[in-house]
Amino acid sequence: MLEIKNISKQFGDAFVLKGIDLCCAEGQTLSVLGASGCGKTTLLKSIAGLIPMETGSVLFNGQDLTNVEPEKRGIVYLSQEPSLFPHMSAFDNVAFGLKVRKEDASSIEKKVTEMLQSLGLWEHRTKKPNELSGGQKQRVAFGRALVITPKVVLLDEPFGSLDAGTRSEMQAFYLELAKMYKMTALFITHDLKEALVTGDQFARMEQGQLTLFSSLEAFAEDPTSGVKEEINFWNNLKNDAQ
């Protein structure tokens, strides 16, 4: 289980994160919904160890990772851009984390082949990132992250740069993948539908503070989540049409 206790972060005089606590059960996805500038990216980068925190701790299954270097945390951060290495093929991109860990060549070959097949990218294995579509690039980025079996995956609006159709496809693909690899993940988005589709647990972030909801119903009931507004919008549209 991922446990975050009392994380605070300050930039100058402004507190971007104000004592955030959260828990995410192993194999589950916690969807965090929030508007731009509410501190979502700062929260993920603090958890990954990419930026220092003022206060707080990061624990995974009781192990304190707060002072562990980002390279050794086993927490992978995936951003909106796939950030594939441009000089490497899709195969080499996926193999990167395993090569860094100095795994033997046959084991890398086997794991990467399996991963690319499960991602539906086997026929694109020799292609460079500039030869792949946006959705394919994001799949490679997922494969590159998951092949090293990380403790936690932090997803910072990973489908934000994709068009609506590909985005829906990728959301369905994410669900499959999360189930298949029993992913423990924090999925940050400003898209309500995406939060509802991808999450097992739900939270809302506003002005550096995080509210964790006990269930989907509790999330939907909360007036700030926007679920009710969305339902009302579609109901009104339906009524108007009739």
Added chain:
Amino acid sequence: MMRKYTPWMLMLFFLAPILLITLLAFSGSWVYPSILPSFDSDRWMEFLGSSSLGIKPFLISTVLAVLVSLLSASIGFFTSYLLTGKARNWLLWLCLIPFCTAPVILAANFQYFFILLHLSASTVGVIIAQLFIGVPYTFLLFSTYWNEEQLTMDTAAKTLGATPFTRLLRVHFPAAKSLFTIAVIQLFLFSWFEYGMTQYIGVGQLKTLTVEVFKYTQEGNTTVAALASLLLILPPFIAILVIRKVRIAHA
């Protein structure tokens, strides 16, 4: 009509000096009313046969330019990656200073310290002096390379478990290969043609090809000066071909 001949005229304009140098390099005497000079192979053989005339300065220049270009590009690339925040901003500002003064003035400022450190009149001294131009240049060049896209790529590699050294070696260096190659070529040419600083720090002891071409020209030794000039313009030609190849590969 004009459009048809313009490329040819331009080519002639650029090639004419090279053709003249080639002609002079193979000439013995060129006396009026001869249209072409007479061919003299003795001085040509003397030039190629004597290590002190052409080949030795060529080798000195090559070693110097290779070391300066590779060291400058590597130091500039690594420091531009490793330095962040205020230190980087300060260094960016400091790196502009060498370009506000001519290399020879910079050399004059260094000379006092170089004499104290026994670096004056030595190859190492000239290399260090040229690095004071080369490193700031590459630092400025590579600072523009580390944009948001590269930094996000660095973050991705970091959380995948790569150490700073691995990230540089396996991610950034191959990704920046084209820019690195162009930087190396530009610095090679800078060092290859450098005269003022080399003369000042080298105190005339370091006989690079450029220094020797100046000497032969001043002596009025036309054939040897032309032969040495032919050797001098060889690397720029190769550099143009390499840059062209890199650009085609990058396109």
